[in-house]
Amino acid sequence: MEDDPRRAHHDMGGVSRLACRAIDTGPHALTDFDKRVDALRQLLGAKGIMSVDELRRGIEAIDEPTYHRLGYYERWMRSIADNLLARGVVTADELRAALGAPASGA
Amino acid sequence: MSTLGPGDRVRVRDDWPETGGMPVHVRTPHYVRGQEGTVLRALGAFPDPADLAFARPAATRALYHVIFAQRALWPDGRPDEEASDEVLVELYEHWLERA
Amino acid sequence: MDGIDDILTADGARLYEAVTALLACRGLITAAEIDARVRATDAASPAQGARMVARAWSDPAYRVRLLGDGTRAAEEMGIPMRGLPPLGVLENTPHLHHLVVCTLCSCYPRAVLGYPPFWFKSAAYRARAVRDPRGTIAEWRTTLPAGTHIRVVDSTADYRWMVLPLRPDDTEDWDEARLAAIVRDTDMIGVTVPTA
Numbered sequence: 001m002e003d004d005p006r007r008a009h010h011d012m013g014g015v016s017r018l019a020c021r022a023i024d025t026g027p028h029a030l031t032d033f034d035k036r037v038d039a040l041r042q043l044l045g046a047k048g049i050m051s052v053d054e055l056r057r058g059i060e061a062i063d064e065p066t067y068h069r070l071g072y073y074e075r076w077m078r079s080i081a082d083n084l085l086a087r088g089v090v091t092a093d094e095l096r097a098a099l100g101a102p103a104s105g106a
Numbered sequence: 107m108s109t110l111g112p113g114d115r116v117r118v119r120d121d122w123p124e125t126g127g128m129p130v131h132v133r134t135p136h137y138v139r140g141q142e143g144t145v146l147r148a149l150g151a152f153p154d155p156a157d158l159a160f161a162r163p164a165a166t167r168a169l170y171h172v173i174f175a176q177r178a179l180w181p182d183g184r185p186d187e188e189a190s191d192e193v194l195v196e197l198y199e200h201w202l203e204r205a
Numbered sequence: 206m207d208g209i210d211d212i213l214t215a216d217g218a219r220l221y222e223a224v225t226a227l228l229a230c231r232g233l234i235t236a237a238e239i240d241a242r243v244r245a246t247d248a249a250s251p252a253q254g255a256r257m258v259a260r261a262w263s264d265p266a267y268r269v270r271l272l273g274d275g276t277r278a279a280e281e282m283g284i285p286m287r288g289l290p291p292l293g294v295l296e297n298t299p300h301l302h303h304l305v306v307c308t309l310c311s312c313y314p315r316a317v318l319g320y321p322p323f324w325f326k327s328a329a330y331r332a333r334a335v336r337d338p339r340g341t342i343a344e345w346r347t348t349l350p351a352g353t354h355i356r357v358v359d360s361t362a363d364y365r366w367m368v369l370p371l372r373p374d375d376t377e378d379w380d381e382a383r384l385a386a387i388v389r390d391t392d393m394i395g396v397t398v399p400t401a
Contacts, residue, residue, distance in 0.1 A: 006122040007136040013308030013359060014137050014180055018332035023344045025396075028323035033218050038320070039242035040225060043234050046288070053158035056310055057131040072311075072326050074217035081220050085209055087161070090227045092209050098223035099215055133361050135308050137335065150291075152363040169362055176357065180336045190354040193335050196362035 009064040037073040041080060050083045058082045110170055110202065114145040117205040118172075118197065123156075131159030134201045138193075142205045143174040149196060168199040246320070253284050254317035254367055255388035259381040262372040271369065272296055279317055289316050293364045295356075297395075302353050303368045304342065304395035306334035307360040314365040318390050325394065335359055345396045367393045373401040 003016050012018065030038075044050040058079025059067070067075065084090045110116065120140035123130040133155050149171055153164035176191040177184060184191075212220070228234040257279060261268040271278040275292030286292065292314055295303040307313065308331045313321035324330050333341045338355045342348075349355070358366050370392045376384060379401075391397040 004136055006125050008124045008132070011124075011132075011136045011309055012328055012331040013135045013306075013334075014336035015332040018329050019336065021329040021332070023324050023327060023329045023333070023341065025324050025344055030320060033221060035243045035246065036225075036239055037217075037221060039239045039246060040221070040234065042242050042246070043238055047233065049233065051158050051161065053131065053155045054161060056155075057129070057159035059310070060131065061129065068328065071217070077217045077220050077224075078213050081224055082209070082213055084224065084228075085212070089231075089233070090224065092212060094227060095212050095223055098226050099212065099219055133309060135335075135359060135361060137308075149293075149362075149364060155362070169364075173356075176335075176338075176355075182336070187351065188339065188355075191338065192354070192356045194356050194358045196360070196364060198362065 008060060009067060010060045034071075034073040037076050037080070041076055044080065049089060050080065050087065054083050055079050109168070110145050110148065110199065110204075112145055112147055115142060115205040116145060116170075116172060116202040117142045119201050119203060121201075129160075131156050134197060135195060137179050138172075138174060138195055138197070141174055141179060143172040143195075146171040146173050146194065152198075154198065154200075165200075170197055170199065170202065171195070172197050172202070246315075249284075249316055250319040251317075251388075251390035251393065252385070253279070253282070253319075254314070254390070254393045255385040256282055256381070257284075257317060258369060258388045258393065259385035261369055262376075262384055263381050268369075275317075275367065284316060286316055290363055290365045292317065293366045294369050295358060295366055295395075296369045297371050297398075299350070299371065300353055302349050302355050302395060302398075303358055303366075304334055304338050304355060305358045305360060305366045305368060306331060308332070308335055309361055312360040312365060314367040314393075316365070317367055318393060322390060324396075342396050345391060347397050349398075368395045369393075370395075370399050373399050376401045 041055060045052055059075045062075060085092055118138045118141055123132055149169040151166050151168045154167045157164035172195055174193045176193050177189060179193060229236060261271045271294050275294040276286045279292055280286050297303055311321050311326040313325060335357050338357050360366050387399050392399045
């Protein structure tokens, strides 16, 4: 059975390409990065800066190969940055400058 | 706000906003579009995520739990003992029409 | 090309550092707030949902309240639900088994089960659960008795869903704490069933 070509790539229910893929049922502990991005997302929502719906839209905007290559919370972080830039909460110039600084190591 | 009730037969609109060339956010899974199902229960009313995702004023939409026969969605040739399996999906009113 | 690809493709950890530094400088979100939120989120775990299941198995009146309004039933157990999506509870019976998935993203009843597990977020689970639920739960070596039909619940919108599993046989004289100890996150999503 062919998958509908009109489907968005994140809309994965029943997709034939994945029908025979094994499910990794094992435990995967979250990293400190994972938990911090999760917490950041919650705070952005609680403060009315960015909604969970905007987070999802930003994730869905990631192209398909990148979506599958990135880790779960890497997708979140990318969407958060995308949304904060679009909203003007931070500017591209200042974010570039902050990225240029040596990582402080969370 | 709820105009549909348990037992009502509905058809999901066969719409594909993804193909319009503009960014959209859709919470109706592709696999139920154009399919017929039965309302199980009304779930209240919520701001439309299609609007919330773009931080624009959101319409309030009635939300329903709609049951579909699993075999109608994917006629994969399953054994008869699985013929009664179902898929239950949360769908907003504006995606539904009476069947 | 919108001119921000160089930013969006930056390493996730660096992007996190840069974004949070700017948010802190703006006075919008402090490091202490993030630390506190991490601790609060860590406090939610499948043990919360397991307590609710064990109570429902032991107290018929609580079972009715749980199935009627999961959010209030969670609050009754001291689980914070304010500002969170409404919780719905799906009752398994000898003839009906529920399996929860989110095919569009990873909606999960976090208030009562904690962070979504890796498998729940995986593309394989999201794709397979709605189309081949029996093959999906077989990945956990779960099989259902003959005559049980499956209702897959795709969590697509505003609710979060957890499963109230069947109480295992031979647990009649067990107290709530002992019952809660056998209930796993996988039982409350429906990929497994609890056993005594």
